[in-house]
Amino acid sequence: MALLHQFKISNGQVTYKSRFLSSDSYQGNKEHNRITVSEFGTVTMPDPCKNVFQRFVSRFELPKPTDNGNVSFVNYKGDYYVSTETSLMHRVDPETLESTKKVDWSKFVAVNGATAHPHTEPDGTAYNMGNSYTSKGAYYNIIRVPPTKSTAEDTLEGATILCSIPSVDKTKPSYYHSFAMSENYVVFIEQPIKMNLLKIVTGKLRGKSIGDGFFWDPKLNTIFHLIHKQTGEVSSIKYLAKPLSTFHQINAYEENDFLILDMCASDDGQAIANFNIQNLRKSGEALDEVYNTLCRVFPRRFVLPLNVDHETPFNQNLNNRPDSAAISIRIAKNKVFCTHEDLHGEDLHLYGGLEFPQINYSKYNTKPYRYFYGCGFRHLVGDSLIKMDLHGNRMKVWEQPGVYPSEPVFVPSPNATEEDDGVVLSVVITPNKDKSTFLLVLDAKTFEELGRAMVPVSIPYGFHGTFNATT
Numbered sequence: 001m002a003l004l005h006q007f008k009i010s011n012g013q014v015t016y017k018s019r020f021l022s023s024d025s026y027q028g029n030k031e032h033n034r035i036t037v038s039e040f041g042t043v044t045m046p047d048p049c050k051n052v053f054q055r056f057v058s059r060f061e062l063p064k065p066t067d068n069g070n071v072s073f074v075n076y077k078g079d080y081y082v083s084t085e086t087s088l089m090h091r092v093d094p095e096t097l098e099s100t101k102k103v104d105w106s107k108f109v110a111v112n113g114a115t116a117h118p119h120t121e122p123d124g125t126a127y128n129m130g131n132s133y134t135s136k137g138a139y140y141n142i143i144r145v146p147p148t149k150s151t152a153e154d155t156l157e158g159a160t161i162l163c164s165i166p167s168v169d170k171t172k173p174s175y176y177h178s179f180a181m182s183e184n185y186v187v188f189i190e191q192p193i194k195m196n197l198l199k200i201v202t203g204k205l206r207g208k209s210i211g212d213g214f215f216w217d218p219k220l221n222t223i224f225h226l227i228h229k230q231t232g233e234v235s236s237i238k239y240l241a242k243p244l245s246t247f248h249q250i251n252a253y254e255e256n257d258f259l260i261l262d263m264c265a266s267d268d269g270q271a272i273a274n275f276n277i278q279n280l281r282k283s284g285e286a287l288d289e290v291y292n293t294l295c296r297v298f299p300r301r302f303v304l305p306l307n308v309d310h311e312t313p314f315n316q317n318l319n320n321r322p323d324s325a326a327i328s329i330r331i332a333k334n335k336v337f338c339t340h341e342d343l344h345g346e347d348l349h350l351y352g353g354l355e356f357p358q359i360n361y362s363k364y365n366t367k368p369y370r371y372f373y374g375c376g377f378r379h380l381v382g383d384s385l386i387k388m389d390l391h392g393n394r395m396k397v398w399e400q401p402g403v404y405p406s407e408p409v410f411v412p413s414p415n416a417t418e419e420d421d422g423v424v425l426s427v428v429i430t431p432n433k434d435k436s437t438f439l440l441v442l443d444a445k446t447f448e449e450l451g452r453a454m455v456p457v458s459i460p461y462g463f464h465g466t467f468n469a470t471t
């Protein structure tokens with residue numbers, strides 16, 4: 001169940017508070033003392049009080065979307081929401097962490113859900129993606145939400161679908177956790193992690209979770225689709241890459257007729273299964289085996305040529321950017337095959353790869369940039385903090401045995417002029433009862449510790465956080 005945390009830094013003091021999201025799922029589960037709404041990996045248990053016939057009928061229902069917003073804090077029109085990947089979000093008061101309204105995407109645009117990773121323009125316009133399931137098949141939709149409210153009670157009013165891309169396989173669309181955005185384009189990454197809709201719909205009958213309907217199909221290529229943000233037009237050029245799985249994009253920008261697309265990616269799409277409770281409960285050698293067979297995630301760059309036309313030559317590398325090892329080859333009239341370059345040195349292998357990437361988003365998203373931050377993953381959860389300098393792919397690391405830092409959140413210094421002038425915040429947890437949990441503050445330039453605020457409670461491992469400056 002979504003547990004919201006707040007560290008408040010004010011007048012030299014740090015206070016901490018947490019609150020369970022008072023979602024319908026939370027209330028229903030609490031009331032019935034069992035799981036009443038299916039989550040990604042959790043199956044709804046049938047009500048033991050119902051007779052066999054009623055139970056049979058109730059199992060044929062479509063999975064009810066959960067409003068358990070446990071993935072991220074997101075911002076629309078200046079308000080904070082907590083989101084998972086269904087159609088339901090909760091608007092929350094960042095001060096009290098209480099839900100102020102349950103909001104349903106499908107009341108505003110024809111989608112069955114939206115990701116927990118929207119992108120935001122400097123003016124506040126937000127872009128997101130969500131699937132829709134129609135009698136004609138599954139569609140991937142690009143959504144735009146206007147930057148400001150017309151009335152105080154506004155939530156997603158004015159949201160529009162910028163474009164809809166049909167899934168090639170009508171009943172097996174790709175899963176995506178996020179997408180990339182450059183100055184002019186939304187980049188949808190159609191990866192070979194597939195959702196078998198029939199399996200998902202009948203999962204309840206078979207006692208299987210939603211996650212059981214996901215599968216990795218390495219026979220398929222990954223496809224990058226470019227959608228123009230102003231016109232909604234989908235580029236006729238399809239950029240292909242070998243099968244990869246990606247959860248989080250780092251940045252994307254356009255420079256000299258190329259679109260630079262940076263992401264954390266892995267050659268294996270079965271990563272979700274790593275987090276099954278069966279694995280999390282292992283210890284000793286069995287757990288070592290899990291660690292040793294994990295497919296690692298590394299930061300990678302693809303370089304997509306934007307000016308492909310009838311004169312563009314075939315079968316030669318179109319990437320002429322200096323010092324770039326990425327390859328892009330036109331292989332057919334409307335197809336360019338892309339091979340990535342690494343955004344790291346050999347030394348990142350010692351830290352198990354990198355996930356939860358963050359940048360100086362407010363100033364450098366969609367722009368050329370030099371630094372990103374992330375967690376090293378030698379374990380099933382992040383166990384180090386890493387700063388990567390793209391000039392030479394050199395890295396700085398913060399780590400301490402037995403503690404597990406969360407996604408690093410970059411906060412720029414007031415009036416900062418340099419990209420890495422600021423601090424990095426991370427919530428560091430430990431399973432060791434003698435060591436406490438703390439909010440860690442690192443100097444983003446040197447990656448040295450500036451301080452930590454200890455809290456005398458255990459905090460569970462989380463996904464994503466955000467920084468909100470108030471006066």
Ligand SMILES: [Fe+2]
Binds near residue numbers: 247464
């Ligand atoms: Fe995420």
